[in-house]
Amino acid sequence: MAESNADQEYLMGLLVAVSRQDREAFHELYQCMASRMFGVCLKLAGQRETAEEALQEAFIQIWHHAREYHRDRGTPLGWMMTIARYRTLDLMRARKVRQSSGDQPIEQMHDERAGPLDESLRSAGAAELTGCLDELTNAQRDSILLTFYKGLSHEELSTALSSPLGTVKSWIRRGLLALKRCLEQ
Amino acid sequence: MKRTPERIESLAAEYVLGTLQGRARRRFERWMMESVTVRQEVWYWEEKLGMLASEVPSEVPPVSVWAAIEKRLWPEQMAANDAPPQGKNWFWTGWSLAATAAAMVMAVLFLQEPKLPVGSQLSGAIVQANVSDPLWLVSESAEQRLLKLRPVAADPAQSGKDYELWIVPEDGQPLSLGVIPAGGVHQVTLTDKARATLSSSRTLAISLEPRGGSPTGAPTGPILHVTKLYEL
Numbered sequence A: 001m002a003e004s005n006a007d008q009e010y011l012m013g014l015l016v017a018v019s020r021q022d023r024e025a026f027h028e029l030y031q032c033m034a035s036r037m038f039g040v041c042l043k044l045a046g047q048r049e050t051a052e053e054a055l056q057e058a059f060i061q062i063w064h065h066a067r068e069y070h071r072d073r074g075t076p077l078g079w080m081m082t083i084a085r086y087r088t089l090d091l092m093r094a095r096k097v098r099q100s101s102g103d104q105p106i107e108q109m110h111d112e113r114a115g116p117l118d119e120s121l122r123s124a125g126a127a128e129l130t131g132c133l134d135e136l137t138n139a140q141r142d143s144i145l146l147t148f149y150k151g152l153s154h155e156e157l158s159t160a161l162s163s164p165l166g167t168v169k170s171w172i173r174r175g176l177l178a179l180k181r182c183l184e185q
Numbered sequence B: 001m002k003r004t005p006e007r008i009e010s011l012a013a014e015y016v017l018g019t020l021q022g023r024a025r026r027r028f029e030r031w032m033m034e035s036v037t038v039r040q041e042v043w044y045w046e047e048k049l050g051m052l053a054s055e056v057p058s059e060v061p062p063v064s065v066w067a068a069i070e071k072r073l074w075p076e077q078m079a080a081n082d083a084p085p086q087g088k089n090w091f092w093t094g095w096s097l098a099a100t101a102a103a104m105v106m107a108v109l110f111l112q113e114p115k116l117p118v119g120s121q122l123s124g125a126i127v128q129a130n131v132s133d134p135l136w137l138v139s140e141s142a143e144q145r146l147l148k149l150r151p152v153a154a155d156p157a158q159s160g161k162d163y164e165l166w167i168v169p170e171d172g173q174p175l176s177l178g179v180i181p182a183g184g185v186h187q188v189t190l191t192d193k194a195r196a197t198l199s200s201s202r203t204l205a206i207s208l209e210p211r212g213g214s215p216t217g218a219p220t221g222p223i224l225h226v227t228k229l230y231e232l
Helices: A005-019 A023-045 A048-068 A076-095 A106-114 A124-134 A138-150 A154-160 A165-184 B005-017 B022-034 B036-053 B063-073 B075-082 B089-098 B192-201
Strands: B107-112 B121-124 B136-141 B146-151 B161-167 B175-180 B186-189 B203-210 B223-231
Touching: A005 A023, A005 A048, A005 A076, A023 A048, A023 A076, A023 A138, A023 B063, A023 B186, A048 A076, A048 B063, A076 B036, A124 A138, A124 A165, A124 B036, A138 A154, A138 A165, A138 B005, A138 B036, A154 A165, A165 B005, A165 B036, B005 B022, B005 B036, B022 B036, B063 B075, B063 B175, B161 B192, B175 B186, B175 B192, B175 B203, B192 B203
Parallel strands: B107 B136
Antiparallel strands: B107 B121, B121 B223, B136 B146, B146 B186, B161 B175, B161 B203, B203 B223
């Protein structure tokens, strides 16, 4: 959906209007973005109630802080998706909510990333990121994807992967640094 | 803890990923406040890792989320819309008792469609039984893209239920225009998508849903009324 430059410009225009307290632009922004953001909230929280509240919190934040967006923070779409993710993580931490499917096999995590995607989502950047993720060791990649999509802590990851805490910490730290080196090439 | 570039790099990545928690997270947030370099490192990771989020399938949230956002941001306005009309309760009660199976529904729509030639309008009526009063009147202010649904003789939905307004596309899922408040004006800003869909299908529907609207994003209750619009 909102992935082309024209769409990003449109979202940018809406954000500017929202920063001027334009309620209709805010509603339009909600209609453009709510489903995308809710998908992320739901996947992360694993249950609807937390996801719905997180989506609500995210849009309240966007209403109050639209003026804080700038180009260095990525695309308008990415910025809003990040807010959705942070608000979900906040609620999960506050409530220690963990989805019942939290123990699902890691293969499944991997499959979802590689699953059938809306073609328009395959932006150059996403392809590059996917390429670099493929260069990590399996353990590093799985650790990063599990934490990203499921919001696991180091301790939970250690349990999920049946590996010592120090080991999973190092997988994540080294994996992230290797990822950055690859992206910077 | 010293702020070496390597440490900032590492902590920023874990901050965005979510594994930096507790005291370490709060200390890092303080670093972010103090240093633009630290913030830029965080933005870098938000953008890069954020691409993983864009690969997650969309999921339509329930209408109640938007209602809750409006209620929190603009409680005065929402309270005004929610309040039942003063002194009219007897009428609504009487109406709902009388108007059951033989309930008639008629909505007249005046809808300015920008894609049509200037001055043209869409209008329509829903009639379920042979009575003449409309339940709701609908109008759109073209430059504000605001669709207004004004109750005329509509009875409130039964306890624990709400009416929800939909655009019915030519194919695919109906597009929610939100829950119709009892006794209040229902205003919807039409998105480009909504306007395009409506101008091609010209069909609106009203369904009976649980309080707060359909939990799934698609109609779950009985479709009470369907109307086809006509160009004047």
